[in-house]
Amino acid sequence: MKNIKLNNGVEMPILGFGVFQMQDMAECEQAVIDAIETGYRLIDTAASYMNEQAVGNAIKKSGVAREELFITTKLWVSDAGYENTKAAFQKSLDSLQLDYLDLYLIHQPYGDIYGSWRAMQELYQEGKVRAIGVSNFHPDRVMDLITNTGFIPAVNQIETHPFHQQKETQKFLEDNNIQIESWGPFAEGKNDIFKNEVLTKIAAKHNKSTAQVMLRWLTQRGVVAIPKSVRKERMAENFNIFDFELPADDMNSIQTLDTNESLFFDHRDPNMVKWLSERKLSR
Ligand SMILES: NC(=O)C1=CN([C@@H]2O[C@H](COP(=O)(O)OP(=O)(O)OC[C@H]3O[C@@H](n4cnc5c(N)ncnc54)[C@H](OP(=O)(O)O)[C@@H]3O)[C@@H](O)[C@H]2O)C=CC1
Ligand SMILES: O=C1CO[C@H](CO)[C@@H](O)[C@@H]1O
Numbered sequence: 001m002k003n004i005k006l007n008n009g010v011e012m013p014i015l016g017f018g019v020f021q022m023q024d025m026a027e028c029e030q031a032v033i034d035a036i037e038t039g040y041r042l043i044d045t046a047a048s049y050m051n052e053q054a055v056g057n058a059i060k061k062s063g064v065a066r067e068e069l070f071i072t073t074k075l076w077v078s079d080a081g082y083e084n085t086k087a088a089f090q091k092s093l094d095s096l097q098l099d100y101l102d103l104y105l106i107h108q109p110y111g112d113i114y115g116s117w118r119a120m121q122e123l124y125q126e127g128k129v130r131a132i133g134v135s136n137f138h139p140d141r142v143m144d145l146i147t148n149t150g151f152i153p154a155v156n157q158i159e160t161h162p163f164h165q166q167k168e169t170q171k172f173l174e175d176n177n178i179q180i181e182s183w184g185p186f187a188e189g190k191n192d193i194f195k196n197e198v199l200t201k202i203a204a205k206h207n208k209s210t211a212q213v214m215l216r217w218l219t220q221r222g223v224v225a226i227p228k229s230v231r232k233e234r235m236a237e238n239f240n241i242f243d244f245e246l247p248a249d250d251m252n253s254i255q256t257l258d259t260n261e262s263l264f265f266d267h268r269d270p271n272m273v274k275w276l277s278e279r280k281l282s283r
Contacts, residue, residue, distance in 0.1 A: 001041065002242065004224065006154040007177045010131045012103070013070055014219045015239065016042025018183070018226040025054040027230055032058030034232045036069070038239050044157075044183075044226040045096075046074035046107055047088060047281055052095035060097060071096065072103040074135060075120075078280040080111025085119035088281075089128070101129040105157055109134070109141045109267065110276060117149050131155065135183070136267060139172040146176070157181040160223055162199065162214060163191060165258040170223070181224040185214055190263050198257055202250045209237055216241045217254050 003011040017040040022028035028051045032043060036058065045055045052073060059069060073096065079088035089104065104123065106116055120132040133155030134142065146152055156173055160166045160182035173180045187193045199210040206213070211227070215238055218225040227238045246254075265272065 001039065002219070004179060004222070006131050006179055007152060008131055008154060010102070010154070012131075012155075012179065012224060013040075013042040014222075014224050015215065015241070016040060016044055016070070016072075016224065016226040017235070018044045018228040019051055019055060020046070020049055020183075020228055022049070022051055022054070022228075022230065025051065028054035029058045029061075031230045031235075033061055035235050036062040036064055038232070038235045040235070040239065041068055042070040042072070042102075042224075042226065044072045046076070046105075047079065047092050048074070048076045048107065048279065052092055053097075056095055056097035066098070070102040071098060072105065073101060074105040074107035075116060076279075076281045077108050077110045077276055080106075080113060080116050082112070082115035082119045085116040086123070089119070089123055093128070100127065103131045103133060103155060104129045105133045105135045105155065106137075107135050108276070109137045113145065114148060117145060117151065121149075121151055133157070133178075138267065139169055142173070142176070142178065152176065153178055155179045155181050155224075157183050159184050159262055159264055160218065161185050161187040161193070161263075162196070162217070162254055162257040163187055163193065163259050164262055165255070165260075167258070170221070174222075179224060180222070181226065182218050183226065184264065185218055185225045185227050186211060187263050196257065198253050202246070202253065205250075206244050206246075208241075208244060211238055212241050213246070213250075213254075216244065216246055217251065220246055220251070 002014045017035040073092045131154040133153040135157035203210045
């Protein structure tokens with residue numbers, strides 16, 4: 001497993017495991033146990049996924065030493081602000097049954113993110129979290145956060161897959177020494193991505209699946225990827241991407257699939273106000 005180095009020197013696996021849409025606690029717990037057994041060391045959850053407890057149970061049962069794992073969770077919008085962030089962090093830590101986190105992200109760029117960021121810097125300085133970052137922040141919001149606080153996020157987790165490649169954003173993040181992390185590396189299967197003709201041809205050439213090609217393409221570009229699956233055979237498939245390399249012509253062919261548009265939500269869409277108001281977490 002390859003690790004990358006964050007801007008504070010902390011090492012993070014380039015490939016991890018995501019647990020969004022695993023609402024069934026038993027299923028989530030088993031999936032995380034299976035993922036760790038497969039070899040994944042980075043687990044990506046969020047308070048809003050409502051499964052931190054199951055992830056924590058799985059970590060305990062896995063038998064893998066805590067320091068070998070890299071655990072990420074995220075602060076939800078309704079917990080924004082200094083005091084709320086401190087309380088939400090402790091709640092997440094308790095649910096995960098951990099005494100420190102590896103990465104804590106502001107999940108969405110809404111609410112009092114400056115208060116949140118101040119609280120997160122303190123948690124970082126107290127050693128309760130090894131790195132702090134953001135998610136779904138457009139470059140202008142990243143710039144705003146940095147210029148207002150002077151503290152550079154370690155990571156920005158954003159939608160990144162062959163149909164939405166985020167090349168300009170990646171350059172902006174790299175220029176500012178911020179690690180890009182892909183959510184939805186398979187676009188959740190939308191637009192028949194697993195059967196895409198360009199990807200299928202490349203996959204056949206390398207005797208790999210289209211899923212493996214997508215993950216190889218991301219990680220070869222220096223993007224951290226966190227695919228989700230509840231099936232153990234797919235976890236193994238998605239993990240098995242370090243024994244081949246995509247040559248420049250394949251990388252260039254995949255570039256042609258970019259639509260430069262989100263397949264999920266545009267954060268500047270006015271419907272986001274309603275969407276967010278329907279997703280309040282109870283503390
Ligand atoms: N910060 C943010 O705002 C967001 C963060 N995330 C994070 O990113 C992670 C990954 O993104 P996610 O939204 O889950 O979507 P993904 O792009 O990882 O796609 C997951 C889907 O692909 C299927 N799948 C997985 N592996 C294969 C395979 N080898 N062949 C065929 N199908 C496969 C899964 O089905 P099955 O499970 O049945 O195998 C599931 O339906 C999340 O779990 C979460 O941790 C996600 C969304 C937003
Ligand atoms: O992590 C996430 C998963 O996707 C959701 C959108 O459907 C968001 O809540 C969130 O950003």
